[in-house]
Amino acid sequence: MAHSPSDWSTDANEAFRLSLVRAQDDRASLTAREAYEGFHPTFTYPLFGEEEKLYGYRDPKIDLKFASGSLEQYFHLSYTAKLPSSSAVDDIEGTVAKFIPAGYYTDEDEFKKRVEADATAFSPLGTRILTYTRPASTLSRKGKHIVIPQVLSPEDEETVDFEVYHCTWQTPGFREYHRRMQLFILLYIEGGSLISEEEELWEFVVLFEKRKRRHAPEIATYHFVGYSTLYPFYCFPERVRMRLSQFVILPPYQQEGHGSALYMAIYQYVLATPSIAELTVEDPAEAFEDLRDRNDLKMLLADERFMREALGEGAASNGGGGGGRVGRRRGAGVPVGLRAAKKGRLG
């Protein structure tokens, strides 16, 4: 039976499914585990070309699973039919393999064993620079990937910690870890590209969820949430201008304030580091501009000294902690920015 070419062409973003896999004991305490499995990339053009199509397969499914903390990977391709191999038929595994480290798992049982082992063996690399806590009941309850009944369990009354770590290429094991997470930049940031390991000065901030096991609270497990890359440029006469280059929060964790928390961790790190003169952002996406503006404003409105100096006596007491709605768009007439905050505190 003859088939039209469109029968063999599939949307690559739909076919590609990502999962953050937790060990059995950690899955048991999750109220929303569906959220972490089977979510899709926003972009696949860096892998499969501008059209973001897979050609040559009927009903292809690409499963790329990550151990939720160590990010060890498992790849599986399934389909119901495939055209005879030719140059027109996509080599799906060969293409994905160019973007993930060699040695990924293709045997799911072996991968699951690795997930179990890594769950307790893995802990974040680098130096912890921030911790914050959220009630478990507010996590993964909203957003387009999640369809779960709102049944409250005792787990919902618990809190979950989130920790931010600072790393450089010199952090032991970080190069290998970065090779496992950098694909997220291509899959979620429009125009994102991989950074060069030859450039020694890159810095990284990585966000993890830290869970205590329900039946063994002395055991903590860590789960990757997102990360950002920073590059220091020389700033006359003897400091650096830090440029935030890439920033991603994985879809299961978006819209829960983690992007804001990661940005604030970077902000506080910059404020606390005298050698950094200012923080700039490379080609920010619109969603990131919103996030930055909201958080910069919040920070400045809460800074009494800045409010006094910028708006005069009396402003500080009116501005701080107001919680009022402020303009979201850039250029709203407020002198937003870390440069102003740094001048107030350090300059």
Ligand code: ACO
């Ligand atoms: N409950 C409900 N909504 C919340 C909560 C909460 N507890 N906390 C925050 N929100 C809302 C915020 O008000 C905001 O709403 P708005 O968009 O309507 O204004 C929204 O959630 C987003 O704020 P955060 O949750 O702090 O941000 P998030 O964790 O979703 O991260 C980001 C935003 C980084 C843009 C993320 O969506 C992402 O990684 N996207 C893909 C990659 C990307 O575009 N990265 C930026 C590229 S630019 C660059 O790299 C320099």
